[in-house]
Amino acid sequence: METTNHPRADAPRTLLLVDDDEPFRERLARAMEKRGFDVTTAGNLNDAQTLAREVRPTYAVLDLRLADGSGLDIVAVLRETRPDCRIVMLTAYGNIATAVAAVKAGAVDYLSKPADADAVEAALMHMGGDSALPPPPSDPMPADRVRWEHIQRVFEQCGRNVSETARRLKMHRRTLQRILAKHAPRG
Missing domain, CATH: 3.40.50.2300 (Response regulator)
Known part of the structure; x- marks a missing residue:
């Protein structure tokens, strides 16, 4: 297909x-x-x-x-x-x-x-059948970047619902909102 x-x-x-x-x-x-x-x-x-x-x-x-x-x-x-x-x-x-x-x-x-x-x-x-996802990083990510990536992944899995994401991550909703409003940590 x-x-x-x-x-x-x-x-x-x-x-x-x-x-x-x-x-x-x-x-x-x-x-x-x-x-x-x-x-x-x-x-x-x-x-x-x-x-x-x-x-x-x-x-x-x-x-x-x-x-x-x-x-x-x-x-x-x-x-x-x-x-x-x-x-x-x-x-x-x-x-x-x-x-x-x-x-x-x-x-x-x-x-x-x-x-x-x-x-x-x-x-x-591009007419190939495959879509291009970003290549994996050649250097390991710093811990704060890994944390941010995890939060973003859970946020997407929850349909970008802040309340549900906060519940799943066991964190305060306002704390999560502050994290989501920030740019990704450099890394």
Whole structure:
């Protein structure tokens, strides 16, 4: 069973680009336009879902973590309106749990930010059957990073429900919220 869909060769190269970091979004949009894509941009979840229904893009590049939600919530709309849409998730919070969640939701690739336009185009146009997950790290992660990764994995398994995640991790809900609001520890 082939799980990776490809737009027809004669399909327009329409691209929905969703990121709440405006300078990054605009810079990537210009670079993708130079590569022949007709780019539509959005900076939040609501606008992105509306544009996904209106534009029905053949390609999408989605930021995983938006100020008002998750890029994973846009994937369902894209799959509903255009099942062959090629979706790439971008995130500054890269970890294996969210990569797996993105691929299960329907993304064909997962790139860490800041990704350049060449990497984004390569991921969008990759026609192999396998989606690319991040390679395993060559150096072991520090303990605080391992802890953060574990919390993120449980958070994704709980459907991003803070209360349920806090119960499973046996920690106070507010403590968990503070941890989730922070960037990943360097490592």
